[in-house]
Each structure stands twice: as C-alpha cells, then as structure tokens.
Amino acid sequence: MIEDRILVWKFNRGSKDAFRRIYEEHKNDLLGLAVSLLRDKSIAEDVVHDVFVSFAETVGTFNLSGTLKGYLSTCVANRARDINRLKTGQNVETDFIEATDTTSDGPPGNLIVCERANFLPDLLARLPYEQREVIVLHLHQEMRFREIAGALGLSINTVQSRYRYGIKKLRTILDNEVTK
Amino acid sequence: MKPSDDIEKLVRQGKPRSTTSSRADKLTLDDSFSAMDRAMQTKSSKFSPGRKNFSTIAIRIAAAAAIVIAVGLFLGRDKDKREVPPTGDNGDTNRETKLISMMSLRLSYQRGGLDALDEQFRDTLDAFGPRSSGISMRDLLEGTNGS
Numbered sequence: 490m491i492e493d494r495i496l497v498w499k500f501n502r503g504s505k506d507a508f509r510r511i512y513e514e515h516k517n518d519l520l521g522l523a524v525s526l527l528r529d530k531s532i533a534e535d536v537v538h539d540v541f542v543s544f545a546e547t548v549g550t551f552n553l554s555g556t557l558k559g560y561l562s563t564c565v566a567n568r569a570r571d572i573n574r575l576k577t578g579q580n581v582e583t584d585f586i587e588a589t590d591t592t593s594d595g596p597p598g599n600l601i602v603c604e605r606a607n608f609l610p611d612l613l614a615r616l617p618y619e620q621r622e623v624i625v626l627h628l629h630q631e632m633r634f635r636e637i638a639g640a641l642g643l644s645i646n647t648v649q650s651r652y653r654y655g656i657k658k659l660r661t662i663l664d665n666e667v668t669k
Numbered sequence: 670m671k672p673s674d675d676i677e678k679l680v681r682q683g684k685p686r687s688t689t690s691s692r693a694d695k696l697t698l699d700d701s702f703s704a705m706d707r708a709m710q711t712k713s714s715k716f717s718p719g720r721k722n723f724s725t726i727a728i729r730i731a732a733a734a735a736i737v738i739a740v741g742l743f744l745g746r747d748k749d750k751r752e753v754p755p756t757g758d759n760g761d762t763n764r765e766t767k768l769i770s771m772m773s774l775r776l777s778y779q780r781g782g783l784d785a786l787d788e789q790f791r792d793t794l795d796a797f798g799p800r801s802s803g804i805s806m807r808d809l810l811e812g813t814n815g816s
Contacts, residue, residue, distance in 0.1 A: 503709050505702055512698060520687045534689060538697045545701035549712045609683030628677060629684040660676050 493557040501549055508548075512541055515558060518630075519565050525625045526569040528614055536572065540564040555636060562630045563640035566622055573618050615662060620655030623648055729787070736786045740778055743771040 499507035516537060523533030540561060544551070553560065613621050622641075626632045634652070638645040689697075777785045 503705065505705065508701060508705065509698060512694075512701070516689050516694070516697075517687060520689050521685045524685050524687050530687065533687070534693045537689065538693065538700065541697050542700045542704050545704040546708045548705045548708045609680065610685070613680070613683075624680060628681045656676055659680070663676060663679075 493553065497551060497553045497557065501551055503548060508545060511544075511557065515561050516541075518558070519561055522562055522565050522625060522630055523569055525610070525613065525629060526566065526618075526622060527572060528610060532572060533569075536565055536568045540568055558630070559632055559636055559640070562626060562632060566626060566640065570618070570622065612659060612662060616655050616658055620651050620658065623651045624655045624659075627652060732790070733783050733787065736774075736778075736783065736790070739771075740774060740786075743775060 496507045496511050500511065519537050519540065520530075520533055523536040524530055527533050527536065543564065544561070613624070616624070623637060626637050626640075627634065632640070634645055634648045637643075638648045641648070774786060774789070777789045781788070
C-alpha cells in the first residue's frame, strides 16, 4: 500500500521507471482478469494495453483513493465490459490457459489441474457476464464487495446478490456435471 | 463432500496464470511513455498561468504582511509617544512626513482594513510610480489622508 503510494507519487512527477515498475507488478494479474472475463488472450492483451495507456495519460493528476491493484482491476473490468457488449452473442474459443493451481504435485494432481484448467473457464463462461464479473473480481482479484460496488457504480446489495446467484448457478452446474 | 460444496475455493484456485508476451510489453510501454510525454507537455503549458497566479498571490500576501507589521509598529510608537510630553520643537521634516503618512495609513486601515491599505498603496504607486525622490511633500500627501 505504501509502496503503491510512493510509486504513484513518482509516476505523477513523470518517472517512467515508476510507471514501468507498476506495469511489471500488475500486468500478469490484470491479463489474467481480462482473460477470465473475455476468454480471449489477444483481446485481453489489448485491454491491458489500453488500460495502461489511459493510466499513463493521467500523469501529474492521478489521485489514488484505494489500492493500485483495485483501481487497475476496475479499469480492466470496465473496458472488458465495453468489449463484451460489442461482441455479445459471439462465442470466442479459449486459447490461453498456461497453468492454474500451483499447489498440486505429481501426475494425478497435474491431470486434475489440466482438467480444471479447461473446465473452470468453461464453467465461468456459462454464467451471465454480470455475475461472472463480480465473482472474478471478488475471488480472483480479492476485491471486497463494497470496493466492487463503488468501482462498478452499483449498490452493494446488487453486487452481493449477483455474487450469490452466480455461486448458486456454478454449484448447480457442477452438481449436474458430477452426477453425469 | 461434493466438489460443489467448496465452489469458492475451486474458483479461486482456477485463476488463470497468464503472462504477457514481450512484444505486448514493448508495445504497451512504448505507447504509455508516449502518452506520458504528451500529457506532461499539455499539462505543463496549462499549469504555467497557475504559477503566475500563485506568485501574484504570494506577492500580495507578502505586501499585506509588511503593511500589518508597519501599522503595528506605528500603533506601538504612537502609544509611546502619548506618554512622553511633547518637546514642542523637533524640526525633522522626514519624521513629520513619516508621521503623516503613517496616520493616513492608519485611517485607511480603520476605514477598510487591509484591502483599503492595499488600494491606497496601489493608487500611490499608480500616481507617482516607484520613484518618489522628485515629488514634493504636498504631492506626496495629497489624497493619502485616509479620506
């Protein structure tokens, strides 16, 4: 948090080194978020690119109210939502997952991980975008409901209900998959 | 336990670990640095009048502070003077000039505070300019008696 503030302070004074450090620190995390939301790595890379260029344009006037990760995640989520609106109805294939769970070990674990790597994005993709967005921001980006509500311009009740419905739907889908 | 019981944990663990390509990194950083340069150029030209305003404000504040100190000194001196019986003959023209000027300043201050003082100084400067060596005593005191 303090490091964020120092980096932002330097960035606001035109330090390109500070900007580079911010980019290096958050790029993969933000790409993962964009990939989770859009399911297309090349579009996700474009989103991350656009977010950082827009962020660079705020040099000298950028005011950080929360965390840098939260701010950039919100930017990615907003940009991804715009893109999703444009291509609603299109079904984009995934070509991106490089690894997922790093806690497993040994061949059986890896097998499960590989299955999960393909399974989970498909699972999330079966949710309405609004529910997926809230779930990904909360569980992947570790943003609080209040933070998400502020970022998306929604009430906290709406965010919580979207999350609840999303989790319920995932549970139903997963139960059906297990009983098959 | 069914897998769905721990759905949150499952989703959390399924976070994609994607990495950006070096080509994307270079493109993003290059474009961002260009955007930073453009933004800083625009903002620096936009901010320059602000600096001018700031310096004007600082000068005004400094002038006001100097006036307050001068008035304070004058009031203190005036008080001391009342306690000392007049000698009747001082013969110091400069001192009289200062005294009358101070009185006019004091009256201005009583009339309209620092703004009135500021206005009087400005009017005096407008009328006579910064150099007053060639101006007669009458001209100097005309219109500066606080009225």
